[in-house]
Amino acid sequence: MTHIVNVIYRASSGNEYNLQAKRKLRIKKGNFHKYEWKAIEKTLTLGSKINGFTKEPVSYETTLVFQEQDKELREKLHDDFDSDITNMTPGVIIWGDYYINCYITSSSTYPDENIDRWTDNDILIYCPYPFWIKEQDWRYEILSGSSVQSDYLDYKMDFPYEFTSNNSIAKYLINDSQNPVNFKMIIYGKCSNPMIQIGGHTYQVNTTVGENEYLVIDSKNHTIQRVLMYGTKINEFNNRYKRESVFEKIKPGKMSVVWSGAFALDIILMYERSEPAWS
Numbered sequence: 001m002t003h004i005v006n007v008i009y010r011a012s013s014g015n016e017y018n019l020q021a022k023r024k025l026r027i028k029k030g031n032f033h034k035y036e037w038k039a040i041e042k043t044l045t046l047g048s049k050i051n052g053f054t055k056e057p058v059s060y061e062t063t064l065v066f067q068e069q070d071k072e073l074r075e076k077l078h079d080d081f082d083s084d085i086t087n088m089t090p091g092v093i094i095w096g097d098y099y100i101n102c103y104i105t106s107s108s109t110y111p112d113e114n115i116d117r118w119t120d121n122d123i124l125i126y127c128p129y130p131f132w133i134k135e136q137d138w139r140y141e142i143l144s145g146s147s148v149q150s151d152y153l154d155y156k157m158d159f160p161y162e163f164t165s166n167n168s169i170a171k172y173l174i175n176d177s178q179n180p181v182n183f184k185m186i187i188y189g190k191c192s193n194p195m196i197q198i199g200g201h202t203y204q205v206n207t208t209v210g211e212n213e214y215l216v217i218d219s220k221n222h223t224i225q226r227v228l229m230y231g232t233k234i235n236e237f238n239n240r241y242k243r244e245s246v247f248e249k250i251k252p253g254k255m256s257v258v259w260s261g262a263f264a265l266d267i268i269l270m271y272e273r274s275e276p277a278w279s
Contacts, residue, residue, distance in 0.1 A: 005096045005278070011080035012089035017073075024070050025077075028120065030062030032095055035130065035274035055274075058130040059105075061122070068117040078107065081123075093125060098132040098276035131272040138173045138269070143261035171257045173198070173250070173267055180249035182220040182270040189213040191263035195241070198267075199255035201248050204241035209263075219247040220270065 007019040007027060019027050037055055041048040066074050081104035084091045090101040105126040112118040175181055187194045189209035196203045205224055209215050212229040215236065224246065226234040240246045250269060259265065 006094070008094040009077075010092045010094060010099075012084045012087060012091050013080055015076070015080050017077055017080075019064065023067070024073060025064060025066050028063040028065040030060060032060055032093070033275045034058075034060075037274075055130050057126065057128045059127070060125040062125055064121040064123060065112060065115075066119045066121065068119055074109075074119070074121070081107065090128070093127075095132070095276040096278075098134045098273065100127050100132045100276075101129060102127045131274065132276045134271040134273070134277075136269045136271065138257075138267045139264075140171060140257065140259070140266070141264045172254055173257055173269070174254050175250050175252045175269060177271055178252055180251050181272070183217075183250055184219070184266075184268040184270070185217040186266040186268070187215040187217075188264045189215075194263060194265075195259065196265065197256070197258040199251055202241060202244045203246045203248075205236055205239050205246065206241065207236050207239045217246055219249060222247050 004020065009017045009019055011017075017025065019025060035055070035058065037053040039048070039050050040052040040054055041050050080091065084103055085105070090103055092099045093102050102125045104123050106122075106124040108122040110120055112120045185196070185203060187196075187205075187209060190211040190213075192208045193204065193206045194209065194215065203217065205215060205217070207215070207226060209226060210228075213226060215224070215226045217224050222237075224236040224240055226236050228234065250267075257267070
């Protein structure tokens with residue numbers, strides 16, 4: 001039996017479009033499973049010396065098809081395409097569990113040659129960061145004394161708590177890929193100078209996170225922001241712990257997570273692939 005993967009476009013406005021909705025809108029032609037690495041090399045007398053590899057932004061040529069009577073849907077979708085570009089905020093293409101940030105940079109619409117009352121729409125999906133991302137969320141709630149209040153999210157494996165000599169609490173996370181991965185760490189107030197150790201590496205920001213506030217460490221974009229109750233963002237980059245990088249990727253394998261237990265946090269692992277997995 002053929003496995004049908006949902007393909008969704010989510011605009012920066014928050015509007016979502018199912019690109020496999022066969023009765024109104026669907027992908028007629030396109031290929032998200034292609035990629036290219038380019039060698040960084042020095043030409044030698046015979047051949048070359050490889051110094052590394054790089055990857056340029058990727059573009060996907062895709063054809064959508066609409067029912068002719070669904071002009072309102074088509075216009076709304078194109079408005080969202082334009083809005084992403086005007087606001088310099090990417091939309092997202094979602095394939096199963098993976099997503100990639102994108103802009104729709106060109107569009108051409110014309111009647112379908114084979115099916116009456118359908119309209120074809122050729123679009124170019126431009127992705128500045130050429131990797132598909134799958135997120136895995138590990139959640140750690142406030143703990144008091146020796147009571148256990150929650151288990152992990154999204155992983156079918158249990159590990160015991162350990163209590164260290166300084167009353168810090170150890171749990172675990174697992175990076176089950178072969179490579180170090182980027183992450184987003186979300187620390188929920190109320191807390192001061194929150195510190196977390198992952199696999200012995202220290203992640204700390206010397207600031208106070210108030211009640212109904214949260215702190216976000218983004219390793220990929222090298223940003224640290226404290227978000228206030230009504231959404232105002234405070235740049236906390238200069239308050240980061242500097243003896244060890246708070247943007248250090250998380251290594252493969254099972255890593256201990258040690259923190260005081262006095263505040264809740266999420267650690268979202270960002271697995272990257274050159275193309276989305278089929279299942």
